[in-house]
Amino acid sequence: MRYHRITLPIRYRIHALHQAGHRPTEIAEQLGYHRTTISKELKRVTPYDADQAHQHALAEQSRRHSPRIAVHLWAMVTARLKEFHSPEQIYGRCKLEGQPCPSIEAIYQFAYRSPELTAFLRQGRKSRRHRSCARKAPELWQSITERPQEANKRSEIGHR
Template identity: 35%
Template sequence: MKQLTEGQRYKLEAYLQAGKKKDDIASLLGVHRSTIYRELRRNKLRASDKYDGDYAQYRYELRKSQRSRYVKFTNIVEAHARTMLIDLNYSPEQICGRCKLLGYPMVSHERLYQWIWKDKQNAGNLFWYLRRRGRKHKKRGNKNKDRGWVKNRTSISERPPIVDTRSRLGDLEIDTVIGKGQKGAILTINDRKAGFLWTAKLPSKEARWVTTATINILKPYKGYIHTITSDNGSEFAGHMEIAKELGIKFYFARPYHSWERGSNENLNGILRQYIPKDKEFKYITGERLKEITYEINIRPRKRLGFMSPKEAIAFKNMKQFKKYMEKFK
């Protein structure tokens, strides 16, 4: 597709000011008439604006700088991708997005998947570092149909609409991850907006342990948090005590509607990347769980423009954060 040069843009501006017709200008500049019409359509802020050669050149250079460039999968690029995959537990999409944010050369996430699957065919182990290792999702179905029902629940249908918009910090989701053989549990709490995660190792998922741990974790944030949403597990029977101690509202998702706590489900999946289902929690120390939680909180997230939750929380000026996020919509 033919593009005008910087000099041709200044001549185009002068010819237009002189009242020359667009077809005549095309002949004078030695380009097809469609090039002139395309230039006028693409390089003005509004269709009604006068054509300005300086502004047109600026728009052209801006598009050029934002254009994705072909990157060869060199040994250096591969080594960088391998480090981020293995040492940082980033997904191919996170590797690609984070490198783009930082200005590092990186191939597309599709190319990274091709590289990983080729390695698997050659008896390599890179696929073990993928979050699901290529496994397909299993439907939960009604396997939890006999779970206990919690009294005095407030349905998610009564939750303020602002929570769905993820426009403020302090709207949380909560769940428990159970160890091998139903022994031991890990409490997971996350902020819906920033994706920041808190965890605690528990002796079991009994309501008394969950209630105490939740209050201890969140008490320092009292006054800054607004709501918590959980599933209907009996471990949240102490929801009224939690709500009273923290001065918040506690809501329950509809049964078998895991997507209503989608952020928490996603984070539990990331946690399982570090602690597989066949691992007994007795081997996971509190210190190791802190390390894992920290690593998860510094992993880039696509919906945060490939910033990490820790970086997103660091934006004290929320207007600045919103302005930053506008780039990625």
């Protein structure tokens, strides 16, 4: 079974089959959907109505694709970055003024996405340094040729 959206004509068929007394499993088998998909669709609007369910699904879909952070907030963040404010200062000022604001990490990610804004960050780097590059991992294992002779004799406790 591959994924495909439920369209309005299919919702009319679901409605007709549901009115006829078919269970969600039977409806799913007839229409080629998973039984869980049909069960969720029937629970979308109670009592089930195809037109209302379709309107509800379209509203949910548009809500899902809207940006979490408004465009005017990003404009404010851009303006403050160009004034050489750090992301921490921008976040702190927004909280102090009681304005909604993206998190510090979101501001950094936004700045690193556009090359023109990275010049306004305090460090002025074009990209972030990864922590894994900053420190080298210690050698965990010693070669068997480098182990002490006492270990070969197994004379001490712990040398097996």
